Amino acid sequence: MKQAKRKKIAQFLGFFLLRACLTLVLAILLLFLYDIGRKGGGTISWEFLSQAPRKGMTEGGIFPAIFGTFLVTLITAILAVPLGMCAAIYLNEYARQGRLTRLIRLSIRNLSGVPSIVYGLFGVILFVNIMRFGTSVLSAGLTLGLMTLPWTITASEEALKTVPNSYREGALALGATKWQSIRTNVLPYAVPGMLTGTVLGLARAAGETAPILFTGAAFFLPYLPKSLGDQFMALPYHLYIMATQHHQIEQVRPIAYGTALVLIVLVLGMNMTAVVIRYRLRRKRR
Amino acid sequence: MKKRKWASLKESAIRALFLTCGILAVLVLVGIFATLLTTAVPAFKEIHLSEFLLKKNWDPTSPEKAEYGILSMIVSTLMVTGGALLLAVPIGIGVAAYLSDVAHWRVREIVKPIVEILAGIPSVVVGFLGIVLFGPAIAKIFHIGNGLNAVNGSVLLAIMLLPTIISISEDSLNAVPQAYGEASLALGASQWQTLFRVKVPAALSGIIAACMLGMGRAIGETMTVLMATGNARAFPHGFLSSVRTMTANVAIELGEVPYDTTHYYALFAIGLVLFVMTFIVNLVADVILRKYQEREQ
Numbered sequence: 001m002k003q004a005k006r007k008k009i010a011q012f013l014g015f016f017l018l019r020a021c022l023t024l025v026l027a028i029l030l031l032f033l034y035d036i037g038r039k040g041g042g043t044i045s046w047e048f049l050s051q052a053p054r055k056g057m058t059e060g061g062i063f064p065a066i067f068g069t070f071l072v073t074l075i076t077a078i079l080a081v082p083l084g085m086c087a088a089i090y091l092n093e094y095a096r097q098g099r100l101t102r103l104i105r106l107s108i109r110n111l112s113g114v115p116s117i118v119y120g121l122f123g124v125i126l127f128v129n130i131m132r133f134g135t136s137v138l139s140a141g142l143t144l145g146l147m148t149l150p151w152t153i154t155a156s157e158e159a160l161k162t163v164p165n166s167y168r169e170g171a172l173a174l175g176a177t178k179w180q181s182i183r184t185n186v187l188p189y190a191v192p193g194m195l196t197g198t199v200l201g202l203a204r205a206a207g208e209t210a211p212i213l214f215t216g217a218a219f220f221l222p223y224l225p226k227s228l229g230d231q232f233m234a235l236p237y238h239l240y241i242m243a244t245q246h247h248q249i250e251q252v253r254p255i256a257y258g259t260a261l262v263l264i265v266l267v268l269g270m271n272m273t274a275v276v277i278r279y280r281l282r283r284k285r286r
Numbered sequence: 287m288k289k290r291k292w293a294s295l296k297e298s299a300i301r302a303l304f305l306t307c308g309i310l311a312v313l314v315l316v317g318i319f320a321t322l323l324t325t326a327v328p329a330f331k332e333i334h335l336s337e338f339l340l341k342k343n344w345d346p347t348s349p350e351k352a353e354y355g356i357l358s359m360i361v362s363t364l365m366v367t368g369g370a371l372l373l374a375v376p377i378g379i380g381v382a383a384y385l386s387d388v389a390h391w392r393v394r395e396i397v398k399p400i401v402e403i404l405a406g407i408p409s410v411v412v413g414f415l416g417i418v419l420f421g422p423a424i425a426k427i428f429h430i431g432n433g434l435n436a437v438n439g440s441v442l443l444a445i446m447l448l449p450t451i452i453s454i455s456e457d458s459l460n461a462v463p464q465a466y467g468e469a470s471l472a473l474g475a476s477q478w479q480t481l482f483r484v485k486v487p488a489a490l491s492g493i494i495a496a497c498m499l500g501m502g503r504a505i506g507e508t509m510t511v512l513m514a515t516g517n518a519r520a521f522p523h524g525f526l527s528s529v530r531t532m533t534a535n536v537a538i539e540l541g542e543v544p545y546d547t548t549h550y551y552a553l554f555a556i557g558l559v560l561f562v563m564t565f566i567v568n569l570v571a572d573v574i575l576r577k578y579q580e581r582e583q
Contacts, residue, residue: 011478015388021380028445029404032415086307094301104308107315113568114318114561115506117533121557125321146314153311177293179300207408210508214540236410243414244513260411271406275399
């Protein structure tokens with residue numbers, strides 16, 4: 001009897017502890033979002049979003065950084081999305097289980113664990129020095145693109161896996177070639193899922209700082225990049241500068257908070273769009 | 287007949303295109319390693335490898351004698367990573383256990399996307415919050431002048447690792463065969479005993495892999511530690527001292543170092559050390575996870 005009671009108390013305390021863990025995690029997230037939302041919200045205005053920094057970056061807006069982040073993410077997407085999709089099509093549709101496939105999969109898993117600063121070093125050598133793109137938005141975008149590649153491959157493969165085999169067999173039975181069956185009976189059903197997974201990867205790339213530190217991000221530019229060979233300002237790098245490198249750190253704190261809020265809204269906005277689309281797709285399929 | 291030949295030629299060309307994209311992943315990984323290696327090698331004309339790895343002093347710009355020891359940075363990285371795991375592993379396993387076994391399915395459906403949001407916060411934003419939120423709090427709690435130190439970095443990294451640890455641990459807890467839990471309950475064990483004496487041990491390899499993956503991320507994380515740990519070059523004396531990790535050192539110095547100097551190559555050598563460390567950690571995690579999944583099938 002006594003033992004049963006002790007067991008009950010242990011279970012009660014144990015579950016309480018687990019609940020406390022969960023509450024703690026949620027509280028931290030809430031604290032993050034609340035602090036940035038409250039202190040950053042006061043800085044946001046049309047002027048802040050649409051104008052360039054002025055007076056040694058102590059006044060004005062962050063438009064060049066927003067523009068730069070969009071531009072660099074676009075280049076990232078142009079490199080990583082098609083390559084990622086093609087690699088996924090190979091792995092899921094063409095490849096047979098074998099040594100080569102295992103090697104490719106192992107490489108992909110390891111690539112996603114390579115530190116972002118190491119991608120930055122690789123970008124410096126490959127794109128800035130060897131390919132002579134210089135420190136530019138092109139070099140930075142390509143570096144981020146390589147970093148995003150393992151994520152887009154994995155996401156695209158997941159989407160391909162959800163297409164039932166009978167779709168492929170149906171086309172093949174009617175005399176279609178492999179590629180015809182993929183193009184007409186697999187891709188139309190997989191592409192929306194591929195894209196949502198890809199958007200999640202791009203959102204992460206848009207928030208990265210370390211890979212662009214030495215490949216093209218600029219401290220301050222009075223103009224927008226005119227070509228792919230120009231340097232650019234980016235939101236994450238701008239936040240880093242405003243938080244640690246500026247000579248009047250306390251005075252520019254509101255700008256730093258505003259930048260953090262814009263960055264979070266951008267990244268989480270992309271995330272949520274992808275998650276909502278994925279949810280809708282799943283429901284439609286049922 | 288000719289048409290058919292053309293079609294089969296087209297098919298093989300398309301296949302070759304997709305194959306090339308697949309092989310690209312291997313090429314990038316090998317390329318990263320080869321690039322780091324070839325760029326790091328010139329550094330060792332001037333630096334002895336044992337001096338590089340085992341000496342504490344890093345002072346490449348000293349006018350008298352340049353010193354290239356990265357031991358302080360390695361220790362700093364391991365300290366911050368260890369602290370982060372100490373915090374994130376118990377909490378992460380707790381949340382995973384709660385979600386997989388205790389929580390109502392509706393709670394789970396709501397909480398899982400929220401945890402994903404946490405994973406989506408850019409590291410530079412986390413670092414910023416380390417400066418404005420955690421720094422002052424840590425300074426107050428420990429009565430020190432400045433809260434930018436190893437503790438701050440560990441706390442922030444722990445928060446960043448939680449989503450990884452939670453989601454993979456939860457997956458492996460869910461993969462434990464239901465019969466295990468049922469048998470334990472039938473023998474009179476409580477739900478709590480079943481959870482922590484039967485299910486968690488059964489899922490242990492997956493949980494360990496989750497922690498290894500988290501460790502790999504913590505070692506390689508740059509912006510958060512760069513912003514929150516103070517970056518002093520001295521050998522760390524404890525968790526309240528300001529530390530400079532390997533990643534932070536590369537981020538700080540690569541922008542200012544002149545091209546084609548020993549210092550420049552030495553920074554790539556640090557990158558190589560980082561690459562090798564994370565590669566090994568991730569590979570071990572991978573092997574554990576694969577073995578585990580094979581057993582499942």
